[in-house]
Amino acid sequence: MLSVELFVQGIVQGSIYALIALGLTLVYGLLRILHVAHAALFTLGAYIGVLVTNQTGSLPLALAAAALFAGFVGMAIYKLAYEPLLSRPPYIALIASIALFIASEEIYRITFGPYGLSFVDPPLQGQIQLFSGFYLKHGEVLVIGLSVTLLGLLAWLSSSTRTGIAWRATVTDPEIAQACGVNIQSVRYLNFFIGSALAAIAGVLVALLNNLVEPTMGSVPSYKALAIIVLGGLGSIRGTLLAAMALGVIEAFGTIYIGRMLDRDAIAFAFLIAVLMVRPRGLLGAR
Amino acid sequence: MLELRDLSCGYGDITALRSLSLTLDPGKILALIGPNGAGKTSTIMCLAGLVTRHGGEILLAGKDISNLPARARPSLGLAIVPEGRRVFAELTVGENLIVGGHTVDRLALQRNQARIFEYFPRLRERRGQHAGSLSGGEQQMLAIGRALMSDPKILLVDELSLGLMPKMVDECYEVLTQLSAAGVAIMLVEQSTERALSAADHVCVLEAGNVTWQGSATAAHQNKEVIEALLGTNTG
Numbered sequence: 001m002l003s004v005e006l007f008v009q010g011i012v013q014g015s016i017y018a019l020i021a022l023g024l025t026l027v028y029g030l031l032r033i034l035h036v037a038h039a040a041l042f043t044l045g046a047y048i049g050v051l052v053t054n055q056t057g058s059l060p061l062a063l064a065a066a067a068l069f070a071g072f073v074g075m076a077i078y079k080l081a082y083e084p085l086l087s088r089p090p091y092i093a094l095i096a097s098i099a100l101f102i103a104s105e106e107i108y109r110i111t112f113g114p115y116g117l118s119f120v121d122p123p124l125q126g127q128i129q130l131f132s133g134f135y136l137k138h139g140e141v142l143v144i145g146l147s148v149t150l151l152g153l154l155a156w157l158s159s160s161t162r163t164g165i166a167w168r169a170t171v172t173d174p175e176i177a178q179a180c181g182v183n184i185q186s187v188r189y190l191n192f193f194i195g196s197a198l199a200a201i202a203g204v205l206v207a208l209l210n211n212l213v214e215p216t217m218g219s220v221p222s223y224k225a226l227a228i229i230v231l232g233g234l235g236s237i238r239g240t241l242l243a244a245m246a247l248g249v250i251e252a253f254g255t256i257y258i259g260r261m262l263d264r265d266a267i268a269f270a271f272l273i274a275v276l277m278v279r280p281r282g283l284l285g286a287r
Numbered sequence: 288m289l290e291l292r293d294l295s296c297g298y299g300d301i302t303a304l305r306s307l308s309l310t311l312d313p314g315k316i317l318a319l320i321g322p323n324g325a326g327k328t329s330t331i332m333c334l335a336g337l338v339t340r341h342g343g344e345i346l347l348a349g350k351d352i353s354n355l356p357a358r359a360r361p362s363l364g365l366a367i368v369p370e371g372r373r374v375f376a377e378l379t380v381g382e383n384l385i386v387g388g389h390t391v392d393r394l395a396l397q398r399n400q401a402r403i404f405e406y407f408p409r410l411r412e413r414r415g416q417h418a419g420s421l422s423g424g425e426q427q428m429l430a431i432g433r434a435l436m437s438d439p440k441i442l443l444v445d446e447l448s449l450g451l452m453p454k455m456v457d458e459c460y461e462v463l464t465q466l467s468a469a470g471v472a473i474m475l476v477e478q479s480t481e482r483a484l485s486a487a488d489h490v491c492v493l494e495a496g497n498v499t500w501q502g503s504a505t506a507a508h509q510n511k512e513v514i515e516a517l518l519g520t521n522t523g
Contacts, residue, residue, distance in 0.1 A: 162385060162389065165378065165382045165385050165386055166386055166389055168375070168377065168378055168382070169375045169378060169382075169383075169386040171377075172375040172376060172377050172378065173373055173375060175337055175357075176367075176369060176373045176375070177375075177386065178336075178337070178356075178357040178358045179335045179336070179337060179357050179358075179360070179361070179366075179367050179369070180361060180386050180387055180389050180390075180433070180437070181358050181359075181360075181361040181362060181389040181390035181437065182358060182386065182389050183358050184358070
């Protein structure tokens, strides 16, 4: 039964990776920018989640506040940092992005202190028994449930609404999408809003599972999310989801079986190297 | 309907088209012909708002649209069938049409889609398929259909016949003729002088960004040697 347990733990972790990496894929697909500062919004979401929960006692409210606030901050990052650099080579935007990410860690340190914050009364600490001897925390159930719901919502939005279809058209050919009357500026804002909101929700969920938020909590997810989108085949949404889940599960098993040789956070890169040797364009890479 | 006054356009410092003036009336077909690099595609893309205008004016029904962004033009009745078709490959046929009709309401969306499926029954059969999986001819039909979704008054068609089977080209031209009979003004770029002269009412010959000949299709037929000489100097 250990393997089932590890598998479920892997799916929990994979869901969080998926929520984070999705925003990165969306930005890369639309603008060809590696949006490293995306992980700053994950941390921002975590802080807002803890602060709002401690103030109001309501986790749903905290999730909503984190998603909304981070969504608007993501839009502002596009407007202030990336838009002026769009005509430059993509590495210029990458440098700006790394700078933003480093600055964000310092801002969190100065604003919220270096030691991190915790929930005063951590929500969803109960457990349910899946089968004999195997328990899942309510928080973990929430992670899986919320991820499935949000990804389902996103799938519906992108395939069944006119806005979503115009969004995908813009990713494929922005010029012709414009000639069809699509406002690609709004598409970019929407893109940053949704991606950032998902990362912020992932932040709240991680805060919930660890009962701790700290200024540097975004650094490991930031490079792991990069590994995931490369694994998935840059810009491929399905590839990203697959890579996120695969990495979650492989890490869960790896920690038990090869944890002595390889650190958990190194597994992602061993996996990345292994996959790229066989499939240089990633798991589902088309181009 | 569409009037160009001394239109010039290009990319950065490079001028692709110099001082083009012409008028296109409803129900008429105008053909732009000329060798590669003559500025035909740049002209079409400039009208769609996708290539920078350097000077002159674009008037649509008397209104100056020169400074409007590309996305504001379809709702004024301008639609483009771009060179190389450029269908949204990862979207389905149906989704491509929905994007084409981005500026119209839901009701018009359904009405236009039904009309396009009548023009091109193949698209109805393939509506759930990814556009990238269609044949070249089918993609061209889809590109025309996508442009028609916005109820255009002026249709800009670039290199329709390039790389397609003659039968497919005939089918597409058949639809263009029907559209023009219904009052749509069409500006087309065509590499085959033969096709251009037989379909168009008005012909405009471009060479290295300059207009070298302009006149009715009848006059073009009478001066066929002149036109062939104009084209021949650069193609041969």
